[in-house]
Amino acid sequence: MTTAEPTVRTATTVRTSPRKPWTPGQIVLTLLGVAVSAVFVAPIAAALFTSLKSEAEAAEIPPHWLPKVWTAQAWKALWSTGNITNWFVNSLVVSVCVTTVVLVVSALAGYGFARTEFRGKGVLMGIVMSGLMISPAVLGVPLFTTVQQMGMVDTYWGMILPQCAPAAMVYILYKFFEGIPRELEEAAFIDGAGRWRVFFTIVVPLARPSLAAVGIFTFIASWNNFLWPYMVTNNPDLMTMPNGIATVMNSYGIQWAQLMAGGLMAGLPLIVVFVFFQRQIVAGVAHTGLAGQ
DSSP states (O other): OOOOOOOOOOOOOOOOOOOOOOOHHHHHHHHHHHHHHHHHHHHHHHHHHHHTSOHHHHTOSSOOSSOSSOOOHHHHHHHHHSOHHHHHHHHHHHHHHHHHHHHHHHHHHHHHHHHOOOTTHHHHHHHHHHGGGSOTTTTHHHHHHHHHHTTOTTSHHHHHGGGOOOHHHHHHHHHHHHTSOHHHHHHHHHTTOOHHHHIIIIIHHHTHHHHHHHHHHHHHHHHHOOHHHHHHOOOGGGOOHHHHHTTOEETTEEOHHHHHHHHHHHHHHHHHHHHHHHHHHHHHHHHHHHHTO
């Protein structure tokens, strides 16, 4: 006859340590973070509240934060009178093309400067870096003259190509490629791999965080670019979002409620990009910084 042995169950008690009180340093940093966040959030909140006012209320002096009468009239008028869909498509086409070209050019140039030795390398690198010291606004007239002589005014290529001179992006990837151990490439060369295969199968995968950061920064800069598309095109069908929103006016002047609604609409894709790719942005900046040490 078998006797069942009683099973002994030991109950483990989870002890939670009391929360430590905040130190004065933590309190100061928290308050500072809240203040900085409020500085960045306040313009967005003001634009949102202004877009929900009537045009008469939005133009009142002195202005007030909350609308007296909440209305979506500005958003409806912007959709009915402005060519929002066309502006959005134009901005998307230009930004995606600029980002693609910049990624290809900066990756190849940065890798070339980091891994190849040739006569005049230092001089050529200095010429590329000199682009960091020249404001794009200074080059506006020469670039426009060049584009006009090439017959690319009022074209997509006229808006895209002049934005594809990425001196800063070349330098970022150049510093990252310098930090990649040469032993990885030498091992691939011993196995019979060529320079292009090493670049695409070893270097590019390792540089994915930095490439993602460069692509996101380029996309945001191209999407927000107002001056160059404004200079190179007069065709309303080729206007980008910033240029199209600037035309929100009538015989009475600027329509502030519609202008704020358009600004929020133009900034929404950038917010989406940052929310979904913020990890890649932080990782890319961190990897690039480590490569320069």
